[in-house]
Amino acid sequence: MINIFNEILFRPLINLLVFFYNVIPTHDVGLAIIALTVVIRLILWPLGQKGIKSQAALAKIQPEIEEIKKKYQGNKEGQAKALMELYSKNGINPLSGCLPIIIQIPVLIALWQVFLSGAKLETISGLYSFVAAPSNIQPVFLGLFDLTQRSVILAIVAGALQYFQAKMMMPTFAKASVNKPASAAGAPDFGQMMSKQMLYFAPILTIVISWSLPAALPLYWIVTTLATLAQQYWIKKRS
Known part of the structure; x- marks a missing residue:
């Protein structure tokens, strides 16, 4: 299993990272990580687009979801069946929003293995035979951030961007709440409550995790979140 991970995911990612480091004129490993992230986001663009649309669609039917949960309270089987029928009726796959995140986990693990404990790319x-091994690598990004060490600045930036990403989705949930059926008036909107909690919890968690990792990881997450924000904005403008 480890060999499969190395050959299919880790090795191609590391080779691509070293390739970008070699071809970038300034030989900045941070810029190489950004280039690698852009390539990954382009590959995941269709999945990301589907996930964002799925989240928006789920928000629109949130009142119906709450009605089903209320109707089938204590009947897990009936609730699950009714929810699946609702998802099918609206053409929604509730797991599609998680898929891009799941796919990125191996990327994070690969970068972790490279930069954890001050590891250097040349080691x-x-x-591959066509990828030259650098004789020396300076892990400092833009002359400011040592990507093998922790960075509170990059951790805070990653958390702030995570907040803006969640905030961008909030208007969709707000519209769903306004359109809630009259029969549900006065009932707790658990979906909206959860989204508001995640609005603050996710950024805090991002900062804590990013602060505990080498700065290469929050840099990757910053670029990923910026790409997701751009994709969300693009989809909103088109819809």
């Missing part, structure tokens, strides 16, 4: 084995 990585398994480079």
Whole structure:
């Protein structure tokens, strides 16, 4: 299983990262990570677009979801069946929003293995024959951030962007709440409550995790979140 992970995910990612480092004129490993992230986001663009649309669609039917939960309270089987029928009726896959995040986990693990404990790219084995091994790598991004060390600044930026990403989705949930059926008036809107909690919890968690990791990881997450924000804005403008 480890060999499969190395050959299919870790090795191609590391080779692509070293390739970008070699071809970037300034040989800035941070810029190489950004280039790698852009490539990954382009590959995941269709999945990300589907996930964002799925989240918006789920928000629109949130009142109906709450009605089903209320109607089938204590009947898990009936509730699950009714929810699946509702999802099918609206063409929604509730798991599609999680897929891009799940796919990115191996990328984070690969970058972790490279930069954790001050690892240097030139010590990585398994480079392809057409990828030259750098003789020396300076892990400092823009002359400011040592990507093998923790960075509170990058951690805070990652958390702030996570907040703006969640905030961008909030208007959709608000519209769903306004359109709630009269029969549900006065009932607790657990979906909206949960989204408001995640609005603050997710950024705090992002900061804590990013602060505990080498700065290469929050840098990757910053670029990923910026790409997601751009994608969300693009989809909103088109819809």
